[in-house]
Amino acid sequence: MxxxxxxxxxxxxxxxxxxxxxxxxxxxxxxxxxxxxxxxxxxxxxxxxxxxxxxxxxxxxxxxxxxxxxxxxxxxxxxxxxxxxxxxxxxxxxxxxxxxxxxxxxxxxxxxxxxxxxxxxxxxxxxxxxxxxxxxxxxxxxxxxxxxxxxxxxxxxxxxxxxxxxxxxxxxxxxxxxxxxxxxxxxxxxxxxxxxxxxxxxxxxxxxxxxxxQGKAVYGADVRLPGMVYASIEHVPVVGATLTEMDDSAARAVPGVIDIIKMPSATAPVLFKPLGGVAVIAADTHAAFKARGVLKLKWDVGPNGTFSSDAYQKSLRETASKPGRVVREKGDVAAAFAKGGKQVKRTYYMPLLAHASMEPPAAVARVTDAGCEVWAPVQAPQRTRQVVAGALDLDPSKVTVNVTLLGGGFGRKSKPDFVAEAALLAKQVGKPVCLTWRREDDIRHDYFHSVSLQTMQAALGEDGYPTAWHHHTVFPSIGSTFDPNARSGSDNELGLGFTNQPYAIENIKLEVGEAEAHVRIGWLRAVCNLFHAFAVNRFLDACAKEAGIDALTYRLKLLGEPRDLVFSEADEKSPYKLNTGRLAHVLNLVAEKSGWKEKRPAGVGFGIAAHYSFMSYVAQAVRVRKLDDGSFKVERVDVALDCGQMVNTDSVRAQMEGAVIFGLSLAIKNEITAEAGRVVQSNFHDYPMLRMSETPEIQVHLVKNNHLPTGVGEPGVPPLPPALASALEEAGAPAGDALPLKFV
Amino acid sequence: MAAYKVNINGRVETVEAEPDTPLLWVLRDKMNLTGTKYGCGKALCGACTVHLNGVATRSCVLPVSGVGENKVVTIEGLKDDNATRLQQSWIKHNVPQCGYCQAGQIMSAAALLASNNKPDDAAIDAAMNGNICRCGTYQRIRAAIKDAAAQGDTP
Missing domain, CATH: 3.30.365.10 (Aldehyde oxidase/xanthine dehydrogenase, molybdopterin binding domain)
Known part of the structure; x- marks a missing residue:
């Protein structure tokens, strides 16, 4: 190519x-x-x-x-x-x-x-x-x-x-x-x-x-217009909840408060509709935040009010134990398992995740007789135009969407619900409105990354390599945001590291189970690759360990000869094919650069993982050390990336560095849970992020070639969590098959 | 509402605000100084960092009534030699990704250099741990601070 x-x-x-x-x-x-x-x-x-x-x-x-x-x-x-x-x-x-x-x-x-x-x-x-x-x-x-x-x-x-x-x-x-x-x-x-x-x-x-x-860059809440007022919304506590009673007398008495506005609850499908709740319009953002605190509201939480993460995890586990929809099958897995011999079985779990971009959702909107103009940090400006036009019942030509810089996106800002909120409020109050979501709103009312549970089973041959591979994935689909009846992963979601799993095994069976969504589910950086790469890489390591074979050797053998793989008709037509040689190359490169083959000192653990996503090839090696107090320190992460022709090599490098930090946060810190339908976490104290003192040395190794340019923003994240979990296990930590790994 | 005289970026300004209004919102919503960012509202992330008499301070939890005669400097008014060196170093190391947290990062780094012109890793950790960067630019921030500190040595 x-x-x-x-x-x-x-x-x-x-x-x-x-x-x-x-x-x-x-x-x-x-x-x-x-x-x-x-x-x-x-x-x-x-x-x-x-x-x-x-x-x-x-x-x-x-x-x-x-x-x-x-x-x-x-x-x-x-x-x-x-x-x-x-x-x-x-x-x-x-x-x-x-x-x-x-x-x-x-x-x-x-x-x-x-x-x-x-x-x-x-x-x-x-x-x-x-x-x-x-x-x-x-x-x-x-x-x-x-x-x-x-x-x-x-x-x-x-x-x-x-x-x-x-x-x-x-x-x-x-x-x-x-x-x-x-x-x-x-x-x-x-x-x-x-x-x-x-x-x-x-x-x-x-x-x-x-x-x-110099503080001159303009983000969503930085636009200032004449006569502008400030807004904040107390959203429905649970998706689909409805307001039954409201006493806003104390809120209206807060100095600076201009108006209190009820916003209708979004009904299924939730799409990119405003979630609903009660908005406070005020002379400044603080007054709006403060008034929200004294609103007296009663809700009918509706059917999603039963959602609890513990019970939900049990239901995912039960679904995964039953036959699902078979999406890829080769050979006869059952016959291979029946032959006996060594078998490996594992279950992998990843929780709901919030995007938590540093800039929470925010937008400025102005509505006049001529139409609506918004300034917003959005990943999908045309979709925003449509959604705002729909909310205001305007022709899209009457809506101007100015795209500010985004203070982080990670997929959250592909959903313009918050821009429609600002536009609706601007129309209602007849003044330009600057809407800011509080961090608590951002964490609790996100379009969350899917929670997932996967079971895996392999039969190992005499040489220690799998003769049969059975993988069952269960997660609520992003499709549920668009169709309440969507119960299982779409081909697109399953193509993110599940159906296109590249390892050459004689008998393969891949199944997907159904799961109901109780929160809004959406894309988050690398999407389903996150949990599929975690399960596949962790399971390869479990099999390699059982066989007593080095994790790198194991992967290289299973990748086999360099060749293009085709998993679907779309792959057939695509100029981008998963090439096993390129994946093997980044594995070899990261192994060489990280010193994978050198003898490991006591208390040091190494983990390696590779994943193909967004047409790019990434391998990572993570080195951790067990400290005297029994805790673990992530010392160094090496990243090898093949993304074809690069444009700005420094931003490619930066994306890999950032992906490591993003991956570490989700691997050891991030977890969204719900009780009685309500999200438990709310801010950085209970949904923490990696900080400076926890940052390992990161070495990025870029493969230079003239292949077609491929993805950079997302592919760096998926290999990190499994490589880290395996490194920790080698350093003496418990086997980490459920994220986040809270013992780091 | 009360009137407060606050010294911001070298000028004494009078602002009308409720006493409990955090300085962050006075800066952003009343003075149009939007370089200082909202990130958490609870002094957890550092996006709102300003200098109060040269000390890095989270403006999201500092009520305007508590500012008194202390000198406030925001990213817009950060103009000393340390700041210039840091900003040049930030460009050289191409530190920011989305950039939203970076004003707060630079404010924290500038306060650090003002009190410690040769910070080691531990000092950088201590000074910068309150500033979250979701894009993960920490490694570059560390390198940029060290580089700026080294520039300060050469007259």
Whole structure:
């Protein structure tokens, strides 16, 4: 596979044409005026100040002075997409990175898919974004060539200047931008040869860092509008609960309180609807928070009021003990088990998890006769536009969604329920509203990562390797958010580390059981890969231990010869196939770099795990040490990643470092439980995060190749928990088959 | 409502607020100084860190009535040499991911360097443990602080 191989599933031609057709209608609809002297809340998100004279597509614009701007359609949540896309543009336009001004697109179908999820922004747009820039370059160079009456191929451009080599003449982008705008759009703009890349594949500091470190970056609750009021919502305590009684007299007496507004409870399917509850509108956020504390509310909690995590775990266990829906079967597992010999059986459990991005859900909304404008940290701006339009009964064209920076997303901000809340409240009070969810609201009323229980059984042959592999997974599906009758994992969810388990075993049976959801279930960084990678890797280690074989050797043997694996019809057509050789390579690389094969000192434990997700290959090795007081310290984590062609290697590295911390938090700290339908945890004291003093040394090892670019934001998380659990076990901790591992 | 005179970023400002209003919300909602962030409301995460007479302080639990004549510095007003070195180091090490916690991280780091110009790992742990970064930039924060401290040595 080469970098330039055509993308399937995304028609590049259509993408480019869509951009070109809409070329003249740039994103100029943003209307938020700065309202505080010296403070422009929409600064980094405003469209180009100067009227562009040349805009060959919706992404690239050049003004009369040659200023180049890029409109980024994907949301920035720390993965560095604004920088990566600026690098793609600068590369093809032969600019320095700091010559590109970056603006943020509003939610609008003219930009193509804007959903920032699935670790796919670079994967799907690596070529199209370069084409958008290459088209501009060809037209500018052609305009200069026409002026000089020379052949375009005798000209080149660098740093915003077009040169004619022979005559040593120069023209700036601004000199020819108006001419370029009159030229026909190139049918197939030529992309740079990867060997000539100056920026792509290098490391660059993020373009938003200077603003961030001066407190100038704008997040969801940072927009200030004239006459704006502040809101906070006491949500229904349980999904589907309804308010039966309310005494808001004390709340209304809190100084600063403007209004108390009842919001209807969301009914199934919950979708992205506001959850419902009672909103407080006040002169500042503190007054709104304070008034919530003295609201006297009575609820009918409804059927989800029976949800309790202990009983639920028992029900998952029972489901897993019964036959489920078989989703992959090879050979005859039952016959292999009947032969006797060594067998291994384990059960793995992972709890509900909350996203807990540092920025809780927050949004600013303004509703006027002209429509609705929102400023919000959303991963899905077009979905937000639809949801807000639906909530206000407006045509989507009347809704403008300005995307601020996201103070973390991790999948939570793909769900725009909180933006619809802000819009509804702004309409009701007739003033702009700044809504802030409290941390407690965020933890208790999330779209949680699914709780899961998995049973696994293997028969080992005489050589110690599995002859039969039976894996049963049970978890409430994300589908339940969209369809209350959805009871078991979708093909998509099961394809996240379950049905595409790559180990060559003669007899395999994979089953899925049904589970009912009692809370909102949603995507969280790496989604079902988290629990499937945990179970598969932990179970491989259990089998290897039983067989007395090294965990690395065991995996390499089961991966077998390097080859592409195909698990479905979609795989058949996909240019991305799980290649066992690439997975083996990251395993070998991480083993080599971490010193896996060296003798381990007493009290030191090592664990290794590998997982393929979002088309990328990641292996991790974790080293822990048992301390004198009996506790354990995670000393070092090595990460090897093969994500094909990289754009910004430094942000790739940063994503791996961050994934290790995210993985450690969920492996040893994070657990959401419910009692009588209500989520027990509420803030960082009982839903804690890893901190500085617990941070191990992290070494990231990047595989450089020219395969198609693949995912980066999510794939670093899944291998961490199983590698850590195995390291702890080797260091003398109890076998950790249920997360979180509370004994660290 | 009462009127409070508070010294913020070198200027004495008068704000109307309820006495129990945390400084965080006075800064954000009354003075439009939105660089200081809300993260937990309980001094658990450090996103709201400001300096009170140079000491890193969680503004989400400090009532405006308790500020008195103490000098408040927020990320917007952090302009001394230490701050400049830290901010340059933050860029060099490409520390932030989402960036939401970073103002608080820098405020804590600046207070640390002001009292300890050569912090070791233990000192960094002690000063920075109250600041959560969900994106997991701790390793880079540590490196950036050390780098900034080293820059301070060379005149």
């Amino acid at each position: 080469m970098t330039q191989a055509p993308f399937r599933g995304l028609d590049r031609r259509d993408f480019l044409k869509a951009g070109l057709a809409a070329g003249t209608c740039l994103a100029v609809a943003v209307g938020g005026n700065p309202v505080v002297a010296g403070f422009d809340p929409t600064r980094v998100h405003q469209p180009p100040a100067k009227e562009p004279v040349f805009a060959p597509n919706v992404f690239v614009a050049i003004d009369g002075e040659g200023g180049v701007s890029l409109t980024v359609q994907r949301s920035e949540m720390g993965q560095g997409i604004r920088t990566s896309f600026a690098m793609l543009l600068a590369e093809e336009l032969e600019l320095e990175l700091d010559q590109v001004k970056v603006f943020q697109a509003t939610g609008d179908a003219k930009y193509g898919n804007q959903n920032t999820d699935g670790s796919r922004s670079v994967r799907t747009l690596f070529v199209p974004m370069r084409q958008a820039a290459a088209a501009a370059r060809e037209m500018l160079v052609q305009a200069a060539a026409n002026r000089w009456q020379v052949q375009a191929q005798t000209c080149f451009t660098r740093g915003g200047v077009i040169h004619h080599k022979a005559s040593k003449r120069e023209l700036r982008f601004g000199d020819v931008a108006a001419d370029a705008a009159k030229l026909p759009l190139p049918e197939n703009p030529k992309l740079k040869d990867p060997k000539d890349f100056k920026l792509i594949g290098k490391g660059r500091s993020g373009i938003d860092v200077p603003d961030i470190i």
